[in-house]
Amino acid sequence: MSVTSTATTNEQPDDRWTTVRVPLPCEEIRDAVTVFAHAHGFTADLAGPRTLWLRTEAGEPMADVRWKPAAPAEPFTIRQSPQSGAGTEVLIEPRPEGRLPAEALHRHLTDHHALPYTPAELNGIRTGMPLLNHYSTPAPPLTGWAMIFRDHYLKHSVGFVTAMERAGIPARWILTLDKGDRTLGRDRVHATFTARGYTSTLLDNAHVNNPAAHTPELAAVGETVDAFIDAAHRAGRRVLVVDDGGLLARGYGTHAARHRADAALELTVSGLKRIAAAPPLAIPVLNLARSQAKTRLGYREIADSCLRRLRTILPDRKLIGRPIVLLGYGVLGSRLAAQLRALGCRLTVVDTDLPTLIGAAEDGYTTCRTLTDALLATTPTVIIGTTGEQALTADDIPLLPDQVLLAPFATADFSHLTEHPRYSRTTVPGLGVRFTLPGPRTITLLGDGRSLNLYEADSIPTGGYDAYRAATLIAAHALTTTKTPPPPGVHTAWADTAIQAAGLWDAYYTLHCTNHPATAAAPTGGPVPGAVPGRRPGRAAVVGYGTTGRLHTRTPHQSPDHPDGDRP
Numbered sequence: 001m002s003v004t005s006t007a008t009t010n011e012q013p014d015d016r017w018t019t020v021r022v023p024l025p026c027e028e029i030r031d032a033v034t035v036f037a038h039a040h041g042f043t044a045d046l047a048g049p050r051t052l053w054l055r056t057e058a059g060e061p062m063a064d065v066r067w068k069p070a071a072p073a074e075p076f077t078i079r080q081s082p083q084s085g086a087g088t089e090v091l092i093e094p095r096p097e098g099r100l101p102a103e104a105l106h107r108h109l110t111d112h113h114a115l116p117y118t119p120a121e122l123n124g125i126r127t128g129m130p131l132l133n134h135y136s137t138p139a140p141p142l143t144g145w146a147m148i149f150r151d152h153y154l155k156h157s158v159g160f161v162t163a164m165e166r167a168g169i170p171a172r173w174i175l176t177l178d179k180g181d182r183t184l185g186r187d188r189v190h191a192t193f194t195a196r197g198y199t200s201t202l203l204d205n206a207h208v209n210n211p212a213a214h215t216p217e218l219a220a221v222g223e224t225v226d227a228f229i230d231a232a233h234r235a236g237r238r239v240l241v242v243d244d245g246g247l248l249a250r251g252y253g254t255h256a257a258r259h260r261a262d263a264a265l266e267l268t269v270s271g272l273k274r275i276a277a278a279p280p281l282a283i284p285v286l287n288l289a290r291s292q293a294k295t296r297l298g299y300r301e302i303a304d305s306c307l308r309r310l311r312t313i314l315p316d317r318k319l320i321g322r323p324i325v326l327l328g329y330g331v332l333g334s335r336l337a338a339q340l341r342a343l344g345c346r347l348t349v350v351d352t353d354l355p356t357l358i359g360a361a362e363d364g365y366t367t368c369r370t371l372t373d374a375l376l377a378t379t380p381t382v383i384i385g386t387t388g389e390q391a392l393t394a395d396d397i398p399l400l401p402d403q404v405l406l407a408p409f410a411t412a413d414f415s416h417l418t419e420h421p422r423y424s425r426t427t428v429p430g431l432g433v434r435f436t437l438p439g440p441r442t443i444t445l446l447g448d449g450r451s452l453n454l455y456e457a458d459s460i461p462t463g464g465y466d467a468y469r470a471a472t473l474i475a476a477h478a479l480t481t482t483k484t485p486p487p488p489g490v491h492t493a494w495a496d497t498a499i500q501a502a503g504l505w506d507a508y509y510t511l512h513c514t515n516h517p518a519t520a521a522a523p524t525g526g527p528v529p530g531a532v533p534g535r536r537p538g539r540a541a542v543v544g545y546g547t548t549g550r551l552h553t554r555t556p557h558q559s560p561d562h563p564d565g566d567r568p
């Protein structure tokens with residue numbers, strides 16, 4: 001499988017470097033690459049103590065491979081010390097003609113050598129998601145199901161799939177599909193899934209969005225999915241799809257499907273749009289994308305991850321007090337707007353839906369009907385995209401100010417730039433792609449054009465997505481065990497009712513929002529795991545109430561004009 005193929009047809013060769021961390025000492029990397037080279041008809045020539053040139057037998061350069069000892073990984077949970085071992089970090093940089101061999105080498109190192117999460121790390125993920133853990137008790141009917149899971153390869157995805165395994169779906173009957181974003185630990189997630197006995201491969205969103213340009217890749221993953229569904233049905237199993245916008249759109253839930261899933265959960269808004277555009281469904285699909293749990297709990301965490309990623313990727317940029325244009329004031333945009341305002345940014349909101357735009361205006365933001373209007377009225381430091389549509393158009397290009405930064409949190413927003421090769425571009429490693437426009441002006445698209453909070457980042461913390469992942473597990477459990485499933489089509493209320501009935505809101509409130517000792521029994525069973533007896537969850541004490549102390553006590557919702565509103 002290719003877990004890191006992020007190349008699109010428009011990328012420049014230097015966009016495509018990848019790194020992989022392997023649990024081998026440095027001395028063994030040369031042998032590992034040489035094994036690959038010989039198996040594929042290449043040569044691997046030593047060009048330095050830790051550099052190999054991968055070439056064809058005719059001497060044509062395909063890729064440069066460099067490596068160094070990996071620094072110990074920082075712990076991703078404060079509950080335990082790092083356990084992941086050191087190993088070696090390998091950088092693979094394709095030459096102009098070497099994209100496919102470089103991808104194959106990455107795949108080879110990942111499949112044969114990438115480091116799965118250690119038991120201690122897996123335990124850290126599990127204890128970091130106490131609600132999910134609580135609801136993942138064994139459910140006998142689930143043992144008769146197979147599951148296809150498609151989402152970003154992130155730690156909370158590991159938490160979810162391993163929870164479904166605990167709940168009853170055998171490892172052999174789990175197929176996981178990576179969406180193809182450059183998430184920070186994607187190779188280790190793939191290695192973990194493989195080590196547990198799942199089948200793990202790639203169904204890249206870029207390929208789903210542009211099928212004509214990616215026929216071979218889609219055919220290959222299609223064969224894997226078809227074979228998995230057929231084998232499950234032959235074994236008397238039903239197939240549940242947990243989809244983050246891509247598989248159902250490829251027809252696996254329709255009447256005409258030759259290999260049809262039996263039930264599904266849709267996790268994302270873009271997936272809902274694709275389902276709406278596809279032929280009618282023949283199976284029930286629970287809409288988790290617009291569930292109360294995602295809207296009320298998940299999106300706040302997503303918005304937080306977007307803002308944190310923006311600030312991390314721009315360590316030297318001042319954002320407080322600066323003008324920012326925000327495209328889209330929907331569920332994600334409106335939450336991000338509130339967080340940017342709490343930071344002190346001066347926001348101009350653009351939304352094409354007039355009632356939504358009026359909402360933004362009456363929430364106190366400066367608003368414009370179009371990006372063009374916004375660019376005529378203000379000179380933003382950053383333009384943020386949260387629309388899921390192509391929001392930057394050719395008309396806007398002449399108005400973009402020099403040095404402006406574009407931050408996409410949905411892939412389509414700035415796709416005008418990435419899809420049109422006429423703009424000259426340079427990759428700035430770790431930051432994004434710099435475009436030179438007439439003027440001359442330079443603008444920078446942060447990340448790789450896909451959602452920035454997923455670019456070389458782990459996005460939402462496991463604890464932040466715990467409730468949403470628990471809600472997804474509850475909905476999956478309800479759908480696969482009910483005697484009266486909903487009819488074919490997309491259902492939102494059905495999922496909300498199941499989640500409410502399972503007591504998730506009570507458990508969440510008890511765990512995070514009360515002052516009571518959090519050992520109170522959760523409605524569905526025993527105490528909510530992860531709670532510390534006698535501790536008051538969700539509280540912090542500020543010692544000292546001078547100027548700094550007062551600032552620390554402010555909540556994002558407090559008016560900066562009334563910092564004394566809530567005393568600790």
Ligand SMILES: NC(=O)c1ccc[n+]([C@@H]2O[C@H](COP(=O)([O-])OP(=O)(O)OC[C@H]3O[C@@H](n4cnc5c(N)ncnc54)[C@H](O)[C@@H]3O)[C@@H](O)[C@H]2O)c1
Pocket residue numbers: 268269270302327328329330331332333350351352353356386387388389390391409410411451452453454
């Ligand atoms: N990065 C992430 O982790 C993440 C997480 C959740 C959702 N998303 C993506 O973010 C996007 C938005 O999600 P949402 O739930 O907020 O959807 P939403 O439908 O609630 O909001 C989208 C808003 O954009 C507006 N809009 C559409 N086209 C526009 C245009 N050309 N210019 C300005 N405004 C426009 C719509 O009117 C709407 O108000 C989706 O593509 C979704 O897949 C990303």
